Amino acid sequence: MENLKLGNKLKYFRMEQKLTQAELGELVGVTRKTINTVENNVFVPSTLLAFKLAKALNSDVETVFYLYK
């Protein structure tokens, strides 16, 4: 299989919900720094955290996260 990376539209959905990184972090039980690193593709979240983030943003995990080359 090709070497794929995990991307996300976390910032877009977060802005749409008018949430700050700290507020989103509070909703899913992580620090603002974790949200920041996920948004900027520095840190790949676990499946559980990805689902929690999607749920907090009233979306699906497939919509918020995607694979790219």
Add this chain to the structure above:
Amino acid sequence: MSEIDRLVTMRTNVLMFAAIAFAVWQLAWLSQDLFPDKQSVSFQIAGWTTVLGALLWVVAAFYLYRYSVAVKKAAACKVLNDELTQRNRNKPFLFAYFCLFGLIWLLIPLTEFIAVDLKIALRGIATFGVVTPIFYFVYLEKKSEVTTE
């Protein structure tokens, strides 16, 4: 800055201070063991540095206690131990484990060729084993953030 952000910053600062204090204390002690000439000025300086390092370590222990109280008060234990923190903690732990493993295995054949003072060697390795993962953790914590909101 939110309470959680303040606690994250406090954690890195307290850990860095504790690591520096521990390193000063133990390395000065180590230099006294390495150069045991009690009349020399360097021995006296190392002695006072050891005392200073020990005092700094007591201060660091106090700040570590204050940090743990602040975490309990904010009920932020779980948040401060999230996935990113665990990754930033596991990497230095693994790094230090292999370094210690390597140093100990290096020490065994070394004793065949030179007279190694085991007390000094063990103190050096133990200090390295304590200080290195803390500095590495602080580095990862400071490095991981991208400034854009």
